[in-house]
Amino acid sequence: MSRTFLGMPGRALERGFPANAAVAVRDSQLRFNLRKATRTIRGKRAAVVAELPDWEGLRQAGKAIKDHTLRNLDRYLEQLEAAVTAAGGHVHWARDADEANRIVADLVRATGETEVVKVKSMATQEIGLNEALAAEGVTAYETDLAELIVQLGDDWPSHILVPAIHRNRAEIREIFQERMGEWGRPAPEHLTDDPRALAEAARLHLRERFLSTKVAISGANFMIAETGTLVVLESEGNGRMCLTLPRTLISVVGIEKILPTWRDLEVFLQLLPRSSTGERMNPYTSTWTGATEGQEFHLVLLDNGRTGVLADEVGRQALRCIRCSACLNVCPVYERAGGHAYGSVYPGPIGAILTPQLRGMGSELDRSLPYASSLCGACYEVCPVAIDIPEVLVDLRAKARHPRAERLGMAAAGWIFNRPERLALAQRAGGRLRRFVPKRLPGPMSAWTDTRDLPDIPRESFRDWWDRTGGRTGTERQDGGAR
Amino acid sequence: MRVALFITCVNDTLFPGTGKATVTLLRRLGVDVAFPRAQTCCGQMHVNTGYREEGVRLARHFAEVFGGYDAVVVPSGSCGAMVREQYPRLAPAATGEVVPKVYELSEFLIDVLGVTDVGAYFPHRVTYHPTCHSLRGLHLGDRPLRLLRNVRGLELVPLPGAEECCGFGGTFAVKNPAISAAMCADKVGNVMATGAEVLCAADNSCLMHIGGTLTRQKTGVKIMHLAEILAATEAAEVTATIERSAP
Amino acid sequence: MNARDQILARIRGAVAGAPDVEVPRDYRGATGPDAGTAEPRPIDLLAERLRDYRAIVHVVPEAEIASVVREALARRDAARLVVPDGLPPAWLRPREAEALPYETVGDDPELSADDLDRVDGVITGCAVAIAETGTIVLDAGTGQGRRALTLLPDYHLCVVRADQVVAGVPDAVARLAPERPLTWISGPSATSDIELDRVEGVHGPRTLEVVIST
Numbered sequence: 001m002s003r004t005f006l007g008m009p010g011r012a013l014e015r016g017f018p019a020n021a022a023v024a025v026r027d028s029q030l031r032f033n034l035r036k037a038t039r040t041i042r043g044k045r046a047a048v049v050a051e052l053p054d055w056e057g058l059r060q061a062g063k064a065i066k067d068h069t070l071r072n073l074d075r076y077l078e079q080l081e082a083a084v085t086a087a088g089g090h091v092h093w094a095r096d097a098d099e100a101n102r103i104v105a106d107l108v109r110a111t112g113e114t115e116v117v118k119v120k121s122m123a124t125q126e127i128g129l130n131e132a133l134a135a136e137g138v139t140a141y142e143t144d145l146a147e148l149i150v151q152l153g154d155d156w157p158s159h160i161l162v163p164a165i166h167r168n169r170a171e172i173r174e175i176f177q178e179r180m181g182e183w184g185r186p187a188p189e190h191l192t193d194d195p196r197a198l199a200e201a202a203r204l205h206l207r208e209r210f211l212s213t214k215v216a217i218s219g220a221n222f223m224i225a226e227t228g229t230l231v232v233l234e235s236e237g238n239g240r241m242c243l244t245l246p247r248t249l250i251s252v253v254g255i256e257k258i259l260p261t262w263r264d265l266e267v268f269l270q271l272l273p274r275s276s277t278g279e280r281m282n283p284y285t286s287t288w289t290g291a292t293e294g295q296e297f298h299l300v301l302l303d304n305g306r307t308g309v310l311a312d313e314v315g316r317q318a319l320r321c322i323r324c325s326a327c328l329n330v331c332p333v334y335e336r337a338g339g340h341a342y343g344s345v346y347p348g349p350i351g352a353i354l355t356p357q358l359r360g361m362g363s364e365l366d367r368s369l370p371y372a373s374s375l376c377g378a379c380y381e382v383c384p385v386a387i388d389i390p391e392v393l394v395d396l397r398a399k400a401r402h403p404r405a406e407r408l409g410m411a412a413a414g415w416i417f418n419r420p421e422r423l424a425l426a427q428r429a430g431g432r433l434r435r436f437v438p439k440r441l442p443g444p445m446s447a448w449t450d451t452r453d454l455p456d457i458p459r460e461s462f463r464d465w466w467d468r469t470g471g472r473t474g475t476e477r478q479d480g481g482a483r
Numbered sequence: 484m485r486v487a488l489f490i491t492c493v494n495d496t497l498f499p500g501t502g503k504a505t506v507t508l509l510r511r512l513g514v515d516v517a518f519p520r521a522q523t524c525c526g527q528m529h530v531n532t533g534y535r536e537e538g539v540r541l542a543r544h545f546a547e548v549f550g551g552y553d554a555v556v557v558p559s560g561s562c563g564a565m566v567r568e569q570y571p572r573l574a575p576a577a578t579g580e581v582v583p584k585v586y587e588l589s590e591f592l593i594d595v596l597g598v599t600d601v602g603a604y605f606p607h608r609v610t611y612h613p614t615c616h617s618l619r620g621l622h623l624g625d626r627p628l629r630l631l632r633n634v635r636g637l638e639l640v641p642l643p644g645a646e647e648c649c650g651f652g653g654t655f656a657v658k659n660p661a662i663s664a665a666m667c668a669d670k671v672g673n674v675m676a677t678g679a680e681v682l683c684a685a686d687n688s689c690l691m692h693i694g695g696t697l698t699r700q701k702t703g704v705k706i707m708h709l710a711e712i713l714a715a716t717e718a719a720e721v722t723a724t725i726e727r728s729a730p
Numbered sequence: 731m732n733a734r735d736q737i738l739a740r741i742r743g744a745v746a747g748a749p750d751v752e753v754p755r756d757y758r759g760a761t762g763p764d765a766g767t768a769e770p771r772p773i774d775l776l777a778e779r780l781r782d783y784r785a786i787v788h789v790v791p792e793a794e795i796a797s798v799v800r801e802a803l804a805r806r807d808a809a810r811l812v813v814p815d816g817l818p819p820a821w822l823r824p825r826e827a828e829a830l831p832y833e834t835v836g837d838d839p840e841l842s843a844d845d846l847d848r849v850d851g852v853i854t855g856c857a858v859a860i861a862e863t864g865t866i867v868l869d870a871g872t873g874q875g876r877r878a879l880t881l882l883p884d885y886h887l888c889v890v891r892a893d894q895v896v897a898g899v900p901d902a903v904a905r906l907a908p909e910r911p912l913t914w915i916s917g918p919s920a921t922s923d924i925e926l927d928r929v930e931g932v933h934g935p936r937t938l939e940v941v942i943s944t
Binding site for chain 2: 017018021022025026031332333336337368370371372373374375376377378380381391394397398399400402406410411413414416417418419420423426427430444445447448450451452453454455457458460461462463465466467471
């Protein structure tokens with residue numbers, strides 16, 4: 001099978017995560033933007049989650065509903081297909097990105113239109129739909145504010161919820177002023193960098209397009225197997241515009257986005273908004289079942305590597321993800337590296353476990369992603385469906401190919417730790433050589449000593465002290481205590 | 484009750500003072516702690532770097548060494564979390580019996596011995612970093628803080644951004660040095676903002692990381708393991724130790 | 731093998747032998763209607779939460795709906811208002827045949843998107859309102875109209891009856907019919923896309939005004 005495409009070509013793919021991150025961390029504007037944004041959203045999330053006395057109960061229910069669904073995914077997909085079809089919709093199946101893009105392009109071509117409006121969707125980002133449509137002569141217009149900023153700026157998304165999180169208001173103003181005219185109605189004269197003014201500019205820029213475009217493309221947050229209902233959560237109303245006004249609606253949705261029953265929404269409509277935008281409820285949620293209010297409706301069910309992830313006993317929990325991005329917002333590594341360093345439309349902790357599973361670990365970048373974490377566990381703590389991201393990271397590390405020098409070092413350490421006498425000998429050797437350890441080390445260990453001192457090696461290990469004294473305190477050589 | 488000390492390879496090799504302090508403290512509280520000589524390493528570095536087989540071997544070894552004790556005390560949040568979180572996945576049959584008997588030091592003091600005032604005296608301004616594995620792995624909660632608040636003479640100052648990782652993460656620090664150093668720089672900035680003389684934690688590996696930056700930047704802030712502060716009883720002796728190890 | 735069969739076969743291979751799980755439903759409202767808290771009352775909580783998200787809210791006795799609606803429209807200088815089929819006439823006029831100071835527009839025949847874009851506002855009822863989240867839910871039923879009616883006009887005035895207010899999300903889901911197109915509305919259109927700072931007013935109605943009758 002060819003490598004699963006995840007919609008992110010470019011420089012970030014050519015190097016490993018450490019090299020990408022090292023570049024990003026030196027960009028002080030990026031650091032400032034990310035720090036400000038992630039800290040704002042972190043606080044909002046914590047406040048609205050703390051309001052619910054039954055948050056943990058909802059979280060466990062959410063986790064179990066998803067696990068049960070994944071276990072019975074074949075059955076629920078068939079049920080969904082039947083329900084959507086019965087409600088006048090058309091269901092298509094796509095094994096990979098190419099197949100999904102081909103289906104969508106053919107559907108658009110059949111309408112005779114050459115322009116489509118899009119609701120923000122991770123699945124269509126993942127398959128690179130906009131580029132595929134462009135190759136067929138169809139222009140896809142992003143309508144979510146952040147996606148618009150990314151599209152106008154000829155940029156790549158760096159966050160699941162807020163793709164332009166790496167941009168601040170001044171940069172956004174500049175992009176609007178310089179680029180809006182090339183895509184349609186230009187930005188108002190004397191545009192300021194007040195977020196209100198920028199939102200107003202986006203409203204004016206897209207208004208005419210919403211009223212006239214005949215085809216819309218969306219993803220979905222949830223699909224209900226029992227009823228055939230699709231659910232989209234959004235804030236701005238661009239989603240409602242796309243879902244309501246065009247004559248044809250095409251929704252591209254990953255197969256794991258399914259929930260068995262209508263009732264299950266009562267759990268996820270509490271978990272997702274609070275985890276995602278840190279609101280009690282997002283401004284707009286739309287649900288529709290099949291062809292609605294005279295609209296033609298197509299559902300494209302997307303695999304693109306998901307069934308491969310499903311086959312992994314540990315890794316399959318990543319398919320519970322509801323794309324809330326709470327793990328990104330709380331991650332100290334993401335906050336400093338930014339989204340582009342991950343070289344995938346799925347950045348941050350969830351990206352570090354999802355990308356290598358979907359795409360495999362053939363490239364240096366994909367092999368380095370499971371290591372893009374200090375295993376601090378903050379992601380697991382905030383995950384609304386309790387994905388144990390550190391567990392999956394460690395599991396993927398065991399499956400990755402390791403560098404030879406590291407393998408030898410780990411084997412040597414293992415050999416020493418297998419026998420306490422060997423450990424004691426190594427400690428004594430270290431104690432004797434303690435004065436010869438330089439403050440700055442060569443080779444890979446310089447990664448430590450470039451910014452940090454090494455601890456002093458003590459003359460006597462704990463076990464030698466114990467042997468000498470029988471653990472009688474008051475006989476120390478006074479090299480413990482504060483350092 | 485037969486109590487064993489699991490010193491951990493990092494403490495054994497680099498921070499024997501923490502082990503001595505743990506022994507001093509436990510004996511002062513009437514616990515006759517044993518040190519099984521065959522112990523080596525919990526296997527965390529191997530497992531977390533992707534060398535699971537070594538980790539399984541070390542987990543089995545741990546179970547053999549500590550199987551006969553009623554309680555195993557570990558002065559390390561991350562090694563404690565390794566045993567409690569990862570052993571059940573790595574070697575469930577071999578370690579099933581020993582895992583529930585493993586206690587991080589503050590858990591042992593508060594949950595098993597039922598003490599929060601250990602009779603310590605440490606007249607210094609101290610801030611506490613609740614390392615990730617202590618906080619989110621073992622869920623120590625405020626146990627270490629309760630112990631520190633009962634230390635006579637000690638002024639405990641809150642650490643801003645306390646719950647954020649220092650950027651150590653074992654081999655993360657050398658595999659992603661730029662990000663690790665940036666995280667540590669922020670942690671050090673927060674430590675400096677407290678005006679504390681001493682940074683305390685229940686984990687020497689994180690302290691080694693933050694301390695390495697504190698000394699490189701010649702900040703004058705000392706690092707001390709929780710056990711060392713709790714073991715201190717005479718002001719003069721501890722103050723002398725601090726002065727002697729100043730850079 | 732076609733794509734459908736191949737994907738289903740891959741799934742069956744992937745999960746073969748995996749254990750199934752029971753779903754624990756240990757949360758409020760899981761076992762029946764959630765009474766909510768005595769203080770604040772659900773309608774007061776709804777009002778508070780709607781205001782939190784910058785909606786304009788009035789809590790009034792049923793008899794006063796018409797006068798509050800009239801004042802609200804006067805404040806906006808509304809000249810043309812969309813009124814969907816089945817909206818209780820008493821919400822606009824306390825007495826029959828009373829003249830209105832604005833023009834009302836119906837949706838039969840259907841208004842075009844451009845027509846809707848040019849009106850000054852829309853008044854609707856709703857299907858359900860959720861106190862805890864400050865949400866009103868429209869199901870395109872009587873007095874609400876199709877979805878575009880509350881989307882294109884820049885001003886949405888919504889009347890909520892006390893018996894439509896539920897405590898939490900589970901109660902709302904239980905009352906709603908999935909086969910109807912639903913629009914859940916929590917405050918006016920908003921975005922957090924610039925520095926994750928919330929700004930009200932993007933593509934949907936920039937002003938949401940809610941009249942809750944006691």
